[in-house]
Amino acid sequence: MADKQELSVREKKELVAKEEKTIPGRYYVPYADIYETDDALAVVMEMPGVEKKDLNVALEDDVLRVDGQIDFSKYKEMEPVYTEYNIGHYARSFTLSNKVDQDKIGANLEDGVLTLTCPRRRPPSRARSPSAESRREFDRQALTSS
C-alpha cells in the first residue's frame, strides 16, 4: 500500500435503499473503512456535517444501521452561486455476525467522522487469544455490507 496517496475528487454515491424513504431528499452512502484488531472490529465512516444529536445508530436483527441527518437550516438565506457537490443525509447498514458482542458496541462522532467499535465476543471458557484458524473465520463472517 502506497504511503503517498492522492486526494482525488469523487462524486458522492447516492444511496440505493432496499426500502424507500418517506421523506423527500437524497441520501448518500458514507465512505467507510473497516478494520479489525485483536479485540474489536471498527467501522469508520465519514459523515461531514452531521451533529451528534442528528445521528442515529440502531441495531436490529444483527443489522447495524447508521443514519446521519444534515441540519440544513444552517444554509438558510444562503443562495448557491457555484456548487461542486451536493449535500444530503447519510445512511448505511452492515450485517454483524455473532462473533461481535452486540451489547458492547460503541460509537464516537468527531469532526464528521463516526467510529463504531464492535468488540469481539469472548468465549467465557478460555481466555487465550483466538487461534489463527478462528480468526480467519471471524474475518470471513464478521461483516458483510449491504
Place this chain on the structure above:
Amino acid sequence: MAVLLDPFEALASFQQALDAYRTSSWLDPGLSGSGAYPPLNVFRKGDDFIVIAELPGIKKSDLDVQVKGRTIRLSGEKTVGYPEKAALHRRERLAGRFDRAVTMPIEINPEGVKAEYRDGILAVFLPRAESDKPKSIKVA
C-alpha cells in the same frame, strides 16, 4: 432560490438548487493553486460570500486558510490512521495533502474574513469590501 417553508420539501428543493448551479466553470484551477480537492460550494448571503468544503476528520492544526486579494487558498493534510496490527477489510476513505486556490468574483475585505471548522465542514466567510458593494441608482 425558493424560500424554504415546508421542512419536508425543503431539503429536496435545496438539493435541486445545488444541482442547478453545478454548471459554471469560474472556479477552475488557476495559477496560484493546484488540484480540485476539496470540492467547494460557494454561497451568497446578502452582499457576502461563503465558501464551504467537506473535510471530515482533519485536525484544525492541519488546515490552512489564506486570503490574498480576491483569491482564497485552502491547503492542508488529511490523515487516515489505523491502529498498529489492524487488519484492513475495507478502505474507502482517502488521505493525502491538498492545496486549492480559487478566485472570487468580488472584492474581499480581508479584515473581516472568518473561517470555521465544525463537524467536518469548513466554512470561510468572505465579506464583500465596502468599496465593491453596488450602489443603488435611483431612477428619476
